Amino acid sequence: MATVSEFTFSNFIKSVLWLLFWVLMIVSLIALPILFIVLFYVPPPVINGVEINPYLLLTMLTNPQVGAPLIRPTLDSLFFRIAVFPGFTFAALFATVLIFAERKFLAKMQLRVGPYHAGREAFWWANSLGGFLQLIADLLKLLGKEIIVPSGADKPIFWAAPVVLVIAAAGLIALIPVAPGWVIADIDVSLLAVFALLGFFPLTVLLASYASNSKYPFIGGLRALYQLISYEIPLILAVLPIVILASTLSLTGIVEAQYAYWFILLVPIGAFVFFITALAELERIPFDLPEAESEIVAGWLTEYSGMTYGLIQLANYIKMYALSALFTTLFLGGWMGPEFLPGVEVFGVEVLSSSETSGIFWFTIKTFGVALFMILVRGTNPRVKIDVLLRAGWSKLIALSFINVFIAVALLYLGVVGVGP
Amino acid sequence: MSGMGSAEGIPGFQIEGKGEDGMDRGILTLSVGPQHPGSGHFRLVVKVDGDIIVEALPDPGYVHRGEEKMCEYRNYIQNIPHLERPMIADSCGILYPYVLAVEEIANIPVPERAKYIRVMMAEINRCIFELYWLGIYGIFLGHSTMFMWPMADRELLIDLAEMASGARVTHAYFVPGGVRNDIPDAFPEKARRHLLYFRNRLKEYRDIFYDNPLFQARTVGVGVLSREDAINLGATGPVLRASGVDHDIRKVEPYDVYDELDFDVVTMKEGDSFARAYVPWLEMYESVEIALQALEKMPSGPVRTKLGPNPKGAVGEAFKRVEAARGELAYYLVSDGNPRPYRVKLSVPSFREIPVMAHLLRGAKLADMPSIYWSMNYWPVEADR
Numbered sequence: 001m002a003t004v005s006e007f008t009f010s011n012f013i014k015s016v017l018w019l020l021f022w023v024l025m026i027v028s029l030i031a032l033p034i035l036f037i038v039l040f041y042v043p044p045p046v047i048n049g050v051e052i053n054p055y056l057l058l059t060m061l062t063n064p065q066v067g068a069p070l071i072r073p074t075l076d077s078l079f080f081r082i083a084v085f086p087g088f089t090f091a092a093l094f095a096t097v098l099i100f101a102e103r104k105f106l107a108k109m110q111l112r113v114g115p116y117h118a119g120r121e122a123f124w125w126a127n128s129l130g131g132f133l134q135l136i137a138d139l140l141k142l143l144g145k146e147i148i149v150p151s152g153a154d155k156p157i158f159w160a161a162p163v164v165l166v167i168a169a170a171g172l173i174a175l176i177p178v179a180p181g182w183v184i185a186d187i188d189v190s191l192l193a194v195f196a197l198l199g200f201f202p203l204t205v206l207l208a209s210y211a212s213n214s215k216y217p218f219i220g221g222l223r224a225l226y227q228l229i230s231y232e233i234p235l236i237l238a239v240l241p242i243v244i245l246a247s248t249l250s251l252t253g254i255v256e257a258q259y260a261y262w263f264i265l266l267v268p269i270g271a272f273v274f275f276i277t278a279l280a281e282l283e284r285i286p287f288d289l290p291e292a293e294s295e296i297v298a299g300w301l302t303e304y305s306g307m308t309y310g311l312i313q314l315a316n317y318i319k320m321y322a323l324s325a326l327f328t329t330l331f332l333g334g335w336m337g338p339e340f341l342p343g344v345e346v347f348g349v350e351v352l353s354s355s356e357t358s359g360i361f362w363f364t365i366k367t368f369g370v371a372l373f374m375i376l377v378r379g380t381n382p383r384v385k386i387d388v389l390l391r392a393g394w395s396k397l398i399a400l401s402f403i404n405v406f407i408a409v410a411l412l413y414l415g416v417v418g419v420g421p
Numbered sequence: 422m423s424g425m426g427s428a429e430g431i432p433g434f435q436i437e438g439k440g441e442d443g444m445d446r447g448i449l450t451l452s453v454g455p456q457h458p459g460s461g462h463f464r465l466v467v468k469v470d471g472d473i474i475v476e477a478l479p480d481p482g483y484v485h486r487g488e489e490k491m492c493e494y495r496n497y498i499q500n501i502p503h504l505e506r507p508m509i510a511d512s513c514g515i516l517y518p519y520v521l522a523v524e525e526i527a528n529i530p531v532p533e534r535a536k537y538i539r540v541m542m543a544e545i546n547r548c549i550f551e552l553y554w555l556g557i558y559g560i561f562l563g564h565s566t567m568f569m570w571p572m573a574d575r576e577l578l579i580d581l582a583e584m585a586s587g588a589r590v591t592h593a594y595f596v597p598g599g600v601r602n603d604i605p606d607a608f609p610e611k612a613r614r615h616l617l618y619f620r621n622r623l624k625e626y627r628d629i630f631y632d633n634p635l636f637q638a639r640t641v642g643v644g645v646l647s648r649e650d651a652i653n654l655g656a657t658g659p660v661l662r663a664s665g666v667d668h669d670i671r672k673v674e675p676y677d678v679y680d681e682l683d684f685d686v687v688t689m690k691e692g693d694s695f696a697r698a699y700v701p702w703l704e705m706y707e708s709v710e711i712a713l714q715a716l717e718k719m720p721s722g723p724v725r726t727k728l729g730p731n732p733k734g735a736v737g738e739a740f741k742r743v744e745a746a747r748g749e750l751a752y753y754l755v756s757d758g759n760p761r762p763y764r765v766k767l768s769v770p771s772f773r774e775i776p777v778m779a780h781l782l783r784g785a786k787l788a789d790m791p792s793i794y795w796s797m798n799y800w801p802v803e804a805d806r
Contacts, residue, residue, distance in 0.1 A: 112573075
């Protein structure tokens with residue numbers, strides 16, 4: 001017969017010791033051998049001609065002078081760029097902060113409080129932040145949910161679609177320069193590459209909706225296809241004057257061309273069209289018809305659950321970061337701004353120059369501001385209808401884009417601005 | 422776009438029988454509800470051809486609870502709490518005609534002060550209901566701020582109702598012979614303050630919601646209900662008045678003290694979803710006006726006629742109707758002289774909007790479904806009773 005044992009202190013101590021025993025057993029018998037085998041067979045990374053082995057790492061801890069010259073080469077290595085700073089971790093962190101800011105900001109607009117409890121009492125400084133751990137809680141919730149695949153679903157495509165979306169969104173951030181020299185892939189045609197990557201989304205969304213084998217996702221997928229394709233054209237046309245004025249397709253070149261005037265001052269109509277089309281690309285209110293819950297449940301996301309849904313949301317917010325960053329790069333002068341921040345020095349070795357720290361600062365601030373504007377639109381507008389959306393996209397926005405191109409050409413022809421950086 | 426109205430006017434969109442495989446040819450059948458974020462406890466079988474709805478079949482009955490039968494097993498006083506349940510957002514409105522009918526059948530006099538309190542509470546409750554409805558209208562169209570604001574402002578009026586009756590939502594405040602208890606001494610001052618604040622607040626709804634071009638693009642010219650159709654299909658309440666019919670039970674057949682108060686009946690000619698959203702907003706101004714007047718003119722005195730422990734109705738019948746927030750709400754009461762009613766029949770406005778909804782949805786676009794459905798002021802729980 002099962003009995004419920006009462007709590008006694010000796011039992012508690014016994015269980016703690018028992019736990020400790022098993023942890024030590026597992027560490028010494030499994031984890032340590034695996035670690036040593038890995039260290040034995042995997043060659044250590046070589047940075048700046050120095051082999052980074054565990055002993056060197058220990059030496060760095062005791063004598064920072066050894067490690068300091070290696071910091072800059074580490075920052076310059078492709079792995080760090082892709083994985084950490086202008087790359088995925090930065091974008092994901094930015095997206096996380098953005099989601100939290102969105103929830104708080106919207107709550108303020110709507111006479112609410114927003115996330116309040118999670119993490120409030122965890123740290124003494126967290127009291128004023130109010131619920132900043134809510135996103136962690138949401139993430140844990142999504143991780144804990146069962147992923148339900150509809151019985152008639154096309155399973156490989158159904159599983160692949162969220163991953164492809166995240167990859168395509170992450171591909172966008174590789175092209176965006178955040179500071180002088182700080183870009184993962186500094187290619188000559190990065191603007192074209194951005195549009196090539198944006199072209200992945202409608203296709204993936206359609207595949208995801210079709211693979212779900214359900215009615216509402218199907219309608220949502222068709223809507224998304226209409227919307228994304230018809231807004232891609234004004235999106236490309238809106239940046240055409242930028243290319244004319246900067247005479248380059250490289251995003252770095254476009255930023256450098258704005259050393260005197262930001263392009264939003266020269267072609268404000270283009271900035272307006274770009275902003276509207278970016279909202280439509282992101283499927284955000286007022287253009288969230290593919291996910292209109294009162295009509296088609298959750299649109300093409302209906303059958304996604306758990307972490308597949310989480311991945312799609314992650315892709316959406318990374319895309320939001322990428323498009324805000326693109327707006328900053330194209331119209332708001334990218335990293336340009338007064339260089340008032342000092343550089344970063346670690347034990348006498350300059351790791352980041354003054355222009356780099358200031359560039360990162362200005363870029364982040366501007367991008368965040370653009371993203372907040374996108375959130376503001378969400379708080380004040382209802383959803384539009386598909387016919388209104390298509391008519392606005394195909395007639396008004398394209399017409400505005402052409403006017404915009406003429407303005408840019410006129411500016412050049414009249415000699416108001418010169419060509420190129 | 423001229424795709425509204427009946428399907429007969431649209432060439433090529435009739436359902437032309439079945440295909441060889443027994444399936445509707447090119448028609449996608451969607452079951453909107455009862456498990457759907459935009460349906461409530463209600464199912465709407467929608468057949469769409471592309472983006473056009475060719476047919477919409479309302480399927481109510483998921484939340485039928487037999488309110489009418491329940492009434493036959495309880496006495497007149499016991500019936501009060503459960504009769505509120507079909508429409509707790511407008512609990513005074515749904516109880517009002519029952520109380521009036523019982524007073525007529527049992528011949529109970531009502532003190533003058535109680536009549537004013539009832540009118541005031543009914544109007545405050547109308548505002549509480551309209552705010553709830555308006556908030557959901559907002560979220561149906563994707564306007565999340567318009568969901569939050571009315572829900573927050575509704576609290577002010579709920580506070581008033583709580584102060585008077587002791588309950589926030591289901592007040593059970595109206596009883597045969599008056600109201601359950603008198604309002605507190607501090608009530609008139611607080612009510613005046615809250616109502617005036619609320620009236621100022623209504624202007625901001627227009628700024629953020631009604632004047633929004635995107636909201637207008639979604640609702641103006643959508644689901645146009647002509648005056649003739651509105652009358653023939655039996656529409657009622659704001660739906661009827663938005664189609665230009667000047668019909669309000671408060672004016673046509675004044676009950677309690679509505680004939681002593683000065684207010685207007687709001688009508689609009691357009692009959693589209695925008696008008697059906699705008700009329701309740703204008704009516705809230707009138708409701709605030711009525712409530713303030715009732716507070717002003719309220720005499721002092723008792724608020725309730727003392728009844729025996731188990732009041733009996735005389736043999737006979739009574740038919741009473743009031744203008745609830747959703748339209749005409751009528752009770753038909755038959756008594757055989759027992760303490761319990763022999764038969765109670767509710768005629769609820771929500772049920773009367775079902776044919777109108779089916780009529781308007783035919784030929785509309787799928788994206789117009791939320792705005793048409795919600796502008797009908799249809800509440801599944803009330804319709805099923």
